[in-house]
Amino acid sequence: MTSARDRILGKLRAAQKPFDELPPAPPKRYMSRPEDLSAEGLRARFVQEVKKLSCIPIEHADAESAIEYILGVIGEDSSVITWDFEQIPLTGLETALNDRGIQRGQPRDDKVRVGITGAVAAFASTGSLMMTSGAGKPRIASLLPPVHIAVIHGNQILPDFDTWIEQKRAEGIGSFNRPANNFLITGSSRTSDIAMESVLGVHGPGEVHVVILV
Amino acid sequence: MKVDANNFVSVAQIAVNDPDLQEAVSLGTYNGYSKRLVAMFSNGHEHGEAMRQQAAAMRRRAIQKLPDLLELAEKNMTANGIKVLWAETAEDVRNMVLDIAKKRNAKLVAKSKSMISEEVALNHAFEENGIEVVETDLGEYIIQLNKETPSHIVMPVMHRTKREIRDLFMRELNMPFTDDAAEMTAFIRKHLRQVFVNADIGISGGNFIIAESGSLCLVTNEGNGRMVTAMPKVHIGIVGIEKVIETIEDYATLTQILPRSATGQQMTVYMQMINGPRREDEPDGPDEVYVILVDNGRSKVYATKYAEALTCIRCGACLNACPVYQVTGGHAYGWVYSGPIGAVITPALTGLENATPLPQASSLCGKCKQVCPVDIDIPRMLLDLRHELVEKGMTDKIFDVGLKAWSIGNRSPKLFIMGGAVARFGTRFLPNRLPGPLGGWTKYRDFPQFAPKPFRELWKERKKGKPS
Numbered sequence: 001m002t003s004a005r006d007r008i009l010g011k012l013r014a015a016q017k018p019f020d021e022l023p024p025a026p027p028k029r030y031m032s033r034p035e036d037l038s039a040e041g042l043r044a045r046f047v048q049e050v051k052k053l054s055c056i057p058i059e060h061a062d063a064e065s066a067i068e069y070i071l072g073v074i075g076e077d078s079s080v081i082t083w084d085f086e087q088i089p090l091t092g093l094e095t096a097l098n099d100r101g102i103q104r105g106q107p108r109d110d111k112v113r114v115g116i117t118g119a120v121a122a123f124a125s126t127g128s129l130m131m132t133s134g135a136g137k138p139r140i141a142s143l144l145p146p147v148h149i150a151v152i153h154g155n156q157i158l159p160d161f162d163t164w165i166e167q168k169r170a171e172g173i174g175s176f177n178r179p180a181n182n183f184l185i186t187g188s189s190r191t192s193d194i195a196m197e198s199v200l201g202v203h204g205p206g207e208v209h210v211v212i213l214v
Numbered sequence: 215m216k217v218d219a220n221n222f223v224s225v226a227q228i229a230v231n232d233p234d235l236q237e238a239v240s241l242g243t244y245n246g247y248s249k250r251l252v253a254m255f256s257n258g259h260e261h262g263e264a265m266r267q268q269a270a271a272m273r274r275r276a277i278q279k280l281p282d283l284l285e286l287a288e289k290n291m292t293a294n295g296i297k298v299l300w301a302e303t304a305e306d307v308r309n310m311v312l313d314i315a316k317k318r319n320a321k322l323v324a325k326s327k328s329m330i331s332e333e334v335a336l337n338h339a340f341e342e343n344g345i346e347v348v349e350t351d352l353g354e355y356i357i358q359l360n361k362e363t364p365s366h367i368v369m370p371v372m373h374r375t376k377r378e379i380r381d382l383f384m385r386e387l388n389m390p391f392t393d394d395a396a397e398m399t400a401f402i403r404k405h406l407r408q409v410f411v412n413a414d415i416g417i418s419g420g421n422f423i424i425a426e427s428g429s430l431c432l433v434t435n436e437g438n439g440r441m442v443t444a445m446p447k448v449h450i451g452i453v454g455i456e457k458v459i460e461t462i463e464d465y466a467t468l469t470q471i472l473p474r475s476a477t478g479q480q481m482t483v484y485m486q487m488i489n490g491p492r493r494e495d496e497p498d499g500p501d502e503v504y505v506i507l508v509d510n511g512r513s514k515v516y517a518t519k520y521a522e523a524l525t526c527i528r529c530g531a532c533l534n535a536c537p538v539y540q541v542t543g544g545h546a547y548g549w550v551y552s553g554p555i556g557a558v559i560t561p562a563l564t565g566l567e568n569a570t571p572l573p574q575a576s577s578l579c580g581k582c583k584q585v586c587p588v589d590i591d592i593p594r595m596l597l598d599l600r601h602e603l604v605e606k607g608m609t610d611k612i613f614d615v616g617l618k619a620w621s622i623g624n625r626s627p628k629l630f631i632m633g634g635a636v637a638r639f640g641t642r643f644l645p646n647r648l649p650g651p652l653g654g655w656t657k658y659r660d661f662p663q664f665a666p667k668p669f670r671e672l673w674k675e676r677k678k679g680k681p682s
Contacts, residue, residue: 004509005288005300008455011513012281018521019278025271028463029264031470032257032480107498108445110407126480135495139444143437161481165466176462177294177427177489180499181443186481189437193353193369195238195376196245197395202352202403203410204437204484 030162032125042124042157043212049127053187054200055208059154066211067096070149073209074114079105081145082116084136089118089153089213107138115145115205119152119185122210125160128186129210132179139181148205150185154214215335215363219548219560219569226546226575234375239543242372246534249478250585254471256480269471270589272464273525280516280524283425283458284507290428295490297504304334304510311336311417311450314504315345318448320414326432326439327351328419329367329528330452330508332550336417347417348409350438352402359386365544365552368476368530373543406438416442416500420453421472421527423505424465429489430505431465433472433482440484449500451488455507456524468527475529475587511563520562520595525588526555532582532592538575547572554582554592561599570608573599612651631670638664 002010034045043059050057060066067090074080074097082104085094093116097104105112117137121130129150133139142148158164161184168176176182189204200206218225229235255262276283288298301307315323323345325331337358340347349358353370357363360382364370371379376395383389389401418439422431430451432439443449459465465487473479492499515521533539533553544552548569549560557576561569573596576582582592603609623633646660647653655661 003300004302004306008300008302008507008509008513009281009284012284012455012516015513015517015521017278018516018524019274022275022278023271025275026264026268028467029261029268031265031467108411110411128481133493133496133499136497138497139440140498143440143444161470162463162466165462168462173427173462176487177290177429178493180488180490180493180496182429182487182489183440184481184485185483186479186485187483189435190483191352191399191436192245192477193351193356193371194379194395194398196241196369197376199396199399202399202436202438203350203406203441 030160032160033162034124034159037159039154039157042159043154043214045124046122046127046157047212049124050210053127055127055188055210057210057212059212059214061214063090063092063213066090066151066213067093069211070116070151071096071100073147073149074102077102077113079103079109079112080114080116081105081107081109081112081138081141083118083138083141087118087136088116088151090151090211107140108144110144112145114147114149115141115143116149116151117142119150119156121164122152122157123160123164124157126186128161128184130161130164131183131185133181134179139183142185143204146201146205147207147209148188149209149211151211151213154212157212215332215550217549217560217564217568219572222546222548222571222575225548226542229543229546230541234378235373235543236541238373238375240540242366242369243534243540246369246477246530247585250475250531250534253474253478253480254587265467265471266587266589269467269587270525272459272468273527273588276459276464277456277521277524279460280455280458283460284455287423287425287428287458288507290426291423291430291490291505292428294428295503296428296430297502299504299506301506301508301510307334307452307506307508307510308336308339310506311452312339312343314448314450315340315343315415318414320345320448322409322413323347323415323417324409324413324438324442324446325349325354325417326419326434326442327354327370328417328452329364329550330419330454331417332364334452334508334510336452348406348413350406350409350442351434352399352436355402355406356382363545364550366530366533367528367551367553373545410438410441410445413442413446415448415450416446417450417452418443420451420457420505422465422468423453423458424460424462424487425458426461427487427489429465429487430503431469432486432488433469433484434486435477435479435483437484440486443486443488444499447500448502448504449488450504450506452506452508455509455512456526471587472527472529475531475585515562518562519598520558522590523555523558523562523595525590526559527588529587531585531587535581535585537577537579537581542575547575554596555590558592558595558599566599566602566606567608570603573603610651634668638666638668
């Protein structure tokens with residue numbers, strides 16, 4: 001007895017090829033490569049795109065002022081959901097939270113208001129954050145709390161998603177599919193299902209802060 | 215989902231006379247169409263066109279190599295820890311999903327938006343088996359609450375105004391009165407929160423499967439797609455076999471052209487590349503991931519001249535651009551996929567006899583091809599379908615009689631002159647309407663008056679030098 005799999009593949013193989021002749025692959029074009037590829041240029045474009053997405057980009061020259069900013073967003077809350085601190089490129093964050101008596105909440109606790117993460121890369125052309133699942137990096141930290149703070153270093157900003165894909169190609173496909181989940185975050189959770197009106201914060205965070213260390 | 219496309223004309227007539235639907239659909243299609251234009255051509259027209267051609271070539275290569283890529287995808291997904299199942303029919307899909315649900319003793323299923331789950335009527339199967347299933351995309355949730363079907367591939371509830379949705383929430387969920395879409399959304403957010411936390415199984419569709427990496431890819435905006443693939447212990451992705459693509463570079467291009475065409479965004483808010491269940495060292499994610507590869511007629515279409523339709527990436531741009539869809543909305547098309555691409559897919563997948571009016575539901579203006587991110591020649595396929603209608607004798611018999619009469623009359627000058635004279639004389643007595651079976655043509659337009667003198671006579675007089 002043949003399986004459903006074999007019958008489906010058999011039918012596809014028996015059919016004449018759908019296209020008589022395939023055009024040769026056109027030379028690769030980039031969807032939206034920034035013009036200025038210098039570090040400053042990329043950072044400026046990234047900040048501009050993040051703003052367009054109704055998110056809040058904040059550039060900080062030193063760790064203290066970045067931590068100060070994060071504590072300001074947390075306000076009076078007693079707990080936050082975070083990645084493990086070694087995964088967030090901001091030394092002193094753990095101590096600062098401890099000093100304020102702010103606990104690390106359970107990842108599935110939907111009462112917690114703020115989630116803090118890093119990112120594996122950021123893309124200037126679209127204002128995106130590239131994330132991969134991994135040890136010490138709960139996915140839910142950037143999803144369940146209504147406020148998401150992502151901390152990145154300025155040198156993590158790449159021109160575009162295509163550049164990251166080129167890096168993965170160079171490293172080998174195993175570097176792409178080793179994590180259970182790669183995901184891009186571009187802006188805050190949104191919908192326009194009700195009469196085309198854009199509304200932020202549907203199921204994911206409606207408020208996204210991107211702290212950029214320079 | 216039952217196919218009900220042969221009632222296109224009568225359902226379209228109801229839609230055309232429904233002021234709420236007209237308001238909602240014209241707002242929605244205009245919005246989608248204009249936002250797409252800005253996003254696709256933000257780097258100039260030439261660049262946008264080149265990206266379309268690049269995307270089209272990628273999809274065509276993938277469909278050309280479909281059986282090989284499916285095998286490769288299966289091998290790599292399996293190596294990634296994904297359980298791959300093959301479903302030949304809608305019933306197979308329902309049984310597979312129910313089997314997994316029963317094995318897991320599931321009580322609550324959270325779904326993100328998936329057109330193929332509509333195609334195979336999945337929700338109905340859950341309900342029959344006493345398993346609660348909740349749509350978590352806001353638009354799909356509204357559809358489920360109102361017990362109707364999506365009318366647009368991307369914006370499922372495009373046919374409803376804000377007032378109608380407000381009234382629905384007030385009636386069904388006791389929502390306090392508001393006119394604010396943000397307040398309505400916040401109300402639903404609260405309502406669905408516990409569904410994500412408590413769901414035993416999460417179900418999604420799939421926008422692409424990358425063969426070389428074995429990844430199931432999803433694009434979403436609201437975050438529910440991430441929720442249902444991260445919170446429950448089991449994730450099931452239901453995907454048509456045509457969604458497979460070859461490389462991660464292909465993915466980079468296609469996943470960026472899709473939102474530009476669909477909603478005018480450079481990227482959707484969340485784009486996931488799912489490579490399997492939670493790895494041992496990862497703190498969250500499902501323990502089991504299934505991908506059900508669905509045929510349900512696709513392998514049959516593969517062997518026809520409509521195989522090009524399998525390259526579709528379901529962006530909905532052709533719906534927004536279509537002058538027919540803009541006034542009828544999606545329900546008239548009678549199945550899951552509406553608009554120009556639906557007019558090809560529905561007859562191709564479910565049989566032309568179940569959708570005879572759809573190939574005619576087009577002015578062949580060509581806009582659907584022009585806006586398609588993968589340059590599908592929809593007008594060509596609509597013409598092929600019309601041809602097939604004639605060959606199979608599925609057109610109105612009056613057409614055959616009329617065309618035969620026209621053919622005979624036009625081959626003989628004598629008959630042509632006589633016919634003209636009879637028509638000129640006879641139509642004087644018509645009250646702007648044609649009689650009997652010809653009446654459909656003049657139902658909404660007057661029958662034009664014949665010229666008092668045919669061109670032939672005017673020409674003769676002119677040659678003789680008489681003033682006309």
